[in-house]
Amino acid sequence: xxxxxxxxxxxxxxxxxxxxxxxxxxxxxxxxxxxxxxxxxxxxxxxxxxxxxxxxxxxxxxxxxxxxxxxxxxxxxxxxxxxxxxxxxxxxxxxxxxxxxxxxxxxxxxxxxxxxxxxx
Amino acid sequence: xxxxxxxxxxxxxxxxxxxxxxxxxxxxxxxxxxxxxxxxxxxxxxxxxxxxxxxxxxxxxxxxxxxxxxxxxxxxxxxxxxxxxxxxxxxxxxxxxxxxxxxxxxxxxxx
Numbered sequence: 328x329x330x331x332x333x334x335x336x337x338x339x340x341x342x343x344x345x346x347x348x349x350x351x352x353x354x355x356x357x358x359x360x361x362x363x364x365x366x367x368x369x370x371x372x373x374x375x376x377x378x379x380x381x382x383x384x385x386x387x388x389x390x391x392x393x394x395x396x397x398x399x400x401x402x403x404x405x406x407x408x409x410x411x412x413x414x415x416x417x418x419x420x421x422x423x424x425x426x427x428x429x430x431x432x433x434x435x436x437x438x439x440x441x442x443x444x445x446x447x
Numbered sequence: 448x449x450x451x452x453x454x455x456x457x458x459x460x461x462x463x464x465x466x467x468x469x470x471x472x473x474x475x476x477x478x479x480x481x482x483x484x485x486x487x488x489x490x491x492x493x494x495x496x497x498x499x500x501x502x503x504x505x506x507x508x509x510x511x512x513x514x515x516x517x518x519x520x521x522x523x524x525x526x527x528x529x530x531x532x533x534x535x536x537x538x539x540x541x542x543x544x545x546x547x548x549x550x551x552x553x554x555x556x557x558x
């Protein structure tokens with residue numbers, strides 16, 4: 328298994344440009360999420376998805392869009408990049424345990440290697 | 448508002464020392480607390496704690512949760528230079544999978 332993969336590893340954008348950060352996982356995990364990590368701030372949740380076709384906002388969703396058309400992929404779109412979006416972006420996924428066929432609990436999240444984005 | 452506070456913010460020790468990292472939290476409908484290690488890239492999972500008083504152990508690392516006093520500790524014994532990293536604590540609410548992270552403790556182990 329490749330686990331959680333992210334592309335690109337590095338990106339430099341100019342203010343106002345748009346781009347998509349790619350995230351894929353091959354573990355058939357239901358849950359996927361995007362975090363950003365800034366110095367002194369820890370990781371903050373941007374958007375998440377509990378399954379294909381279902382997405383929701385996290386703590387810091389403004390300026391970002393997501394979609395989940397397949398279980399494997401969860402791209403993050405920056406609509407009009409701003410210097411405040413300079414950060415390291417991590418994608419994560421986890422699976423939902425079932426007991427007697429019913430969902431019971433989420434397990435640990437597995438993180439991708441990250442994308443370092445600079446907006447000038 | 449959910450809150451996770453880690454202490455100390457940074458720590459420098461010599462190889463062979465034992466360290467204790469702290470994580471205190473305030474969260475509505477607490478479900479579990481997770482510890483991650485972050486070296487240069489992605490955080491890697493260490494422990495998930497849901498019950499008070501039950502120590503989780505992996506080699507030289509161990510962790511315990513106190514749900515009454517709302518904190519957890521991560522112990523590392525006989526530290527090695529490979530333990531140098533940022534250690535992140537995160538909490539999760541019941542019925543959800545979203546993680547709320549602290550700012551981390553940067554541990555540096557010098558030979």
